[in-house]
Amino acid sequence: MTTEHGAVKTGDVVARVEDLHVHFSVSRSAPVRAVDGVSLEVRRGETLGLVGESGSGKSTTGLALLRLVDATGGRVEVGGQDVTDWSRRRVRSLRRRVSMVFQDPAASLDPRLTVGASITEPLIVHDLAASRDARRSRVAELLEMVGLRADMADRRPHEMSGGQKQRVGIARALAGEPDLIVLDEPIASLDLSVQAQIMNLLRGLQEQLGLTYLFISHDLAAVEHMSDRVAVMYLGRIVETGTPEQIYRNPAHPYTAALLSAVPTADPEAERRRRRITLHGDVPSPVNPPSGCRFRTRCPAARDNCATTDPELYEVEPGHRAACLYAVEAVEEMRAGAATTP
Amino acid sequence: MSSHDLGPTAAETDHSHGEPLPADRNRVWTALRSNIPAAVGMVILAVLVVVGVLGDLIAPYGVNEVNVDQMLQAPTWSHPFGTDELGRDVLSRVMVAARVSLMVGAVSVGLALLAGVTLGLVAGYYGGIVDNVLMRCMDVLFAFPVLLLAVAIVAVLGPGLVTAMVAIGVVYAPIFARVTRASVLSVREQVFVQAAVSVGASDGRIMRRHVLPNIAAPLIVQTSLSLAFAILSEAALSFLGLGIQPPKPSWGRMLYDGRGFVQDAWWLGLFPGLAIFVTVLAFNVVGDALRDVLDPRQLSQDEARRAS
Numbered sequence: 006m007t008t009e010h011g012a013v014k015t016g017d018v019v020a021r022v023e024d025l026h027v028h029f030s031v032s033r034s035a036p037v038r039a040v041d042g043v044s045l046e047v048r049r050g051e052t053l054g055l056v057g058e059s060g061s062g063k064s065t066t067g068l069a070l071l072r073l074v075d076a077t078g079g080r081v082e083v084g085g086q087d088v089t090d091w092s093r094r095r096v097r098s099l100r101r102r103v104s105m106v107f108q109d110p111a112a113s114l115d116p117r118l119t120v121g122a123s124i125t126e127p128l129i130v131h132d133l134a135a136s137r138d139a140r141r142s143r144v145a146e147l148l149e150m151v152g153l154r155a156d157m158a159d160r161r162p163h164e165m166s167g168g169q170k171q172r173v174g175i176a177r178a179l180a181g182e183p184d185l186i187v188l189d190e191p192i193a194s195l196d197l198s199v200q201a202q203i204m205n206l207l208r209g210l211q212e213q214l215g216l217t218y219l220f221i222s223h224d225l226a227a228v229e230h231m232s233d234r235v236a237v238m239y240l241g242r243i244v245e246t247g248t249p250e251q252i253y254r255n256p257a258h259p260y261t262a263a264l265l266s267a268v269p270t271a272d273p274e275a276e277r278r279r280r281r282i283t284l285h286g287d288v289p290s291p292v293n294p295p296s297g298c299r300f301r302t303r304c305p306a307a308r309d310n311c312a313t314t315d316p317e318l319y320e321v322e323p324g325h326r327a328a329c330l331y332a333v334e335a336v337e338e339m340r341a342g343a344a345t346t347p
Numbered sequence: 348m349s350s351h352d353l354g355p356t357a358a359e360t361d362h363s364h365g366e367p368l369p370a371d372r373n374r375v376w377t378a379l380r381s382n383i384p385a386a387v388g389m390v391i392l393a394v395l396v397v398v399g400v401l402g403d404l405i406a407p408y409g410v411n412e413v414n415v416d417q418m419l420q421a422p423t424w425s426h427p428f429g430t431d432e433l434g435r436d437v438l439s440r441v442m443v444a445a446r447v448s449l450m451v452g453a454v455s456v457g458l459a460l461l462a463g464v465t466l467g468l469v470a471g472y473y474g475g476i477v478d479n480v481l482m483r484c485m486d487v488l489f490a491f492p493v494l495l496l497a498v499a500i501v502a503v504l505g506p507g508l509v510t511a512m513v514a515i516g517v518v519y520a521p522i523f524a525r526v527t528r529a530s531v532l533s534v535r536e537q538v539f540v541q542a543a544v545s546v547g548a549s550d551g552r553i554m555r556r557h558v559l560p561n562i563a564a565p566l567i568v569q570t571s572l573s574l575a576f577a578i579l580s581e582a583a584l585s586f587l588g589l590g591i592q593p594p595k596p597s598w599g600r601m602l603y604d605g606r607g608f609v610q611d612a613w614w615l616g617l618f619p620g621l622a623i624f625v626t627v628l629a630f631n632v633v634g635d636a637l638r639d640v641l642d643p644r645q646l647s648q649d650e651a652r653r654a655s
Contacts, residue, residue: 071545100547107545112538117560126556127546177546 019084019185019217020047020070020103026078027065038291039065041241042079047185052211052218054232054249056225056264060288061238063221067187070219071103072096084184101131101181108190110170114162120173121158124148127180147176152206168199172206179210187219192227204231225268229253234324237261240299241291243318247325257327260300262336282339298330305342306335378640385636388629395626399446408436410443411594419612429614431604437614440596441622447597448626451512451581451590452574458516459577460570463523468554470524471531482528485521493518493576494583501589511590515580519573526569530562537561564641571637575630582623598623 025043028036040062047053055063068074069081072088080089088099104127107113114123124144127133134140145155151172162170171191178186188207192200204227210216220231228235229249236246237260245258256262263282270276284303289295295302301311311330318326321333329335379385403410414434422429428437470481488496500514534540535558543553584590585599593600598619605615 073541073545097547097549100545105542105545107538107542109538113542115539115543115557115561118556123542126543126548130547130549130552174542177542181546 017048018046018082019049020219021045021082022066022069022079023082024079025066025069025076025081027062027069027074028077035292036077038241038294040069041291041294043238043241043243044079045236045243045246047217047219049184049217050211050215051233052220052231054228054235055219055221055238056223056228056235057238058223058288060240060291062241062291063223063238064189066238067105067189067219067221070185070187071100071105073105097130101127102183103185103187104178104181104183105187105189106171106174106178106191109194110167110174111162113174114170116162119159119161120165120170121148123173124158124177124180127177131181133181143180144176147179148173150179150210151176166199167195168202171195171199171203175203175206175210179214185217185219187221189221190223191220193222193224200227207231225253225264237264240288240294242299242328244300244329245325245327246318247322251322251325255325256336257321257325257332258300258329259304259306259335259339261327262339263305280340298328300329304335306331306338375640379633379636382636382639384632388632388636391625391629392633395445395449395629398442399449402443402446403439406436406439406442408439410440410596411435412439419608421612422614428618429612431601431612431615432608437601437618440601441598441618444596444598444601444619445622445626447508447591447595448578448581448623451508451515452578455512455515455577455581456519456570456573458512459519459523459573460566462516463520463525464527464559464566466520467524467527468531468558471528472535472550472554472558474532478528482524485524488517489521489525493580497580497584498587498589501584506589506592508591508595511581511584514584515577518580519577522573523566523569526565527562530565531558534558534561568634568638568641571630571634575627575634578630579623579627
């Protein structure tokens with residue numbers, strides 16, 4: 006597999022996934038190809054945004070980085086070490102270096118434990134605090150880092166609001182001083198007003214602590230706001246990567262263009278001029294993805310050889326890559342054909 | 348970091364979880380007290396425990412104080428439950444036997460709980476072949492009628508207090524294994540368990556710290572119901588002469604000894620029988636009330652069917 010463009014020292018890469026395949030087999034039927042050949046790198050101090058519809062494999066990719074699901078093919082590297090074949094015991098130490106924030110903060114905290122106990126768990130598991138007092142003061146510190154009062158450690162999840170619970174989830178993810186935090190839809194189940202607060206908190210923590218994020222979301226605006234680089238996934242593959250500017254201003258893959266055209270704008274003038282590219286049909290089954298380009302069954306610009314050639318990611322401009330045989334050209338064509346929204 | 352979204356915004360509390368949270372302990376307690384049968388049941392159990400612990404200290408006569416002059420006396424003020432064929436005070440014997448019954452109940456249910464919960468936890472948590480092997484073994488035990496299995500175990504080990512406890516423990520372990528496994532299966536899929544895995548917690552830690560506390564409610568209910576059935580089983584075993592050996596008093600044995608005198612001395616059978624009846628009823632009523640409060644979904648139909 007090709008590596009990312011640019012002179013990046015391997016030391017700067019916190020985690021790398023190479024040609025990752027995660028296939029789930031249910032009994033004897035054909036496996037679900039949740040992730041089917043994904044390669045990506047996360048570099049120290051950056052936020053890599055991973056966008057896609059539900060079922061595109063973005064969460065599974067995140068889970069694979071903590072070995073919460075096992076790869077059926079390809080490699081997962083963390084800190085330059087291949088962790089794909091690590092034993093169960095060894096994998097537990099991996100989970101200090103990569104931590105995770107879950108989508109539903111209410112469900113991800115044990116209802117029977119105080120939030121302090123939930124945050125303490127990584128400290129105990131990885132033996133990070135020698136005494137009870139040391140743990141208590143570390144928990145207090147973590148709570149304050151995420152904007153909660155230290156005395157909230159004794160509360161239980163049901164005594165807190167959704168936003169507060171997600172802050173606790175973030176504090177737990179910070180506890181082991183991880184090299185990478187996988188944020189799996191961290192704002193999706195929060196109220197709109199709280200979403201902004203949590204995003205600001207995450208960005209503030211990143212600046213302050215030099216954190217590295219893999220930000221998984223289906224919220225295009227949130228990804229643009231949060232990310233230094235973006236990868237768009239469709240049906241178990243990455244179809245386009247680049248900086249937010251490149252992806253959002255100048256999408257090269259028809260799928261990205263279609264996704265972006267579906268986002269309404271706040272400005273009524275711009276909204277009137279907005280052209281929607283309508284996609285037809287549903288996402289094909291990941292059990293049996295289309296031949297050639299996976300997007301061709303819904304692509305308004307698909308041509309004959311899209312059915313036979315499986316496009317690789319290639320560079321359309323420095324740092325901007327798309328997996329489409331016709332890339333920019335197809336997007337132009339789609340835009341021309343798209344109707345202005347009424 | 349800025350401190351927005353602060354303050355005690357407890358307005359957004361959710362009580363969506365069916366299981367009671369520790370903060371709801373007061374609610375459980377209040378609900379139990381306001382349920383009159385359950386309250387009466389708890390009072391009876393409290394009295395029983397006191398009698399069981401103090402036993403011969405507060406009994407008016409010695410358990411084996413033979414007084415042939417006074418044999419087979421009907422209840423009077425000096426012998427409220429009458430006397431048996433050896434002139435022993437039935438009240439004193441019923442009181443002392445309470446200790447044995449409660450002890451057998453507690454120890455055997457304790458054994459069943461320990462074995463059943465461990466097996467159910469492991470089976471439910473690991474699933475797959477481990478689950479299959481363990482649960483099929485439990486099914487084999489489950490297939491036998493309770494008493495038949497207990498009698499078989501006693502026949503192998505020889506009658507006595509300890510064997511009775513072991514036998515009853517073995518017989519009830521599969522029930523706990525099943526209840527535990529079923530609860531573990533649902534808890535295991537919860538996100539907070541995955542979250543614990545994601546921070547690197549070991550399987551043992553997850554089972555102890557996250558799974559077990561979250562399945563406590565059905566287990567508490569099952570325990571109180573099983574205590575009733577264990578006491579009944581002990582009485583049955585003793586009645587058959589396979590449990591507590593004379594001259595130690597036990598309700599089942601007293602019932603057995605009294606059956607020859609039903610026509611002439613009804614009190615010999617009535618009072619031990621009443622003691623069994625009241626104790627089992629009290630555990631059942633409290634157990635049912637606990638179930639209503641803690642765990643309305645779980646119905647112990649298996650146990651009801653087996654006991655019939």
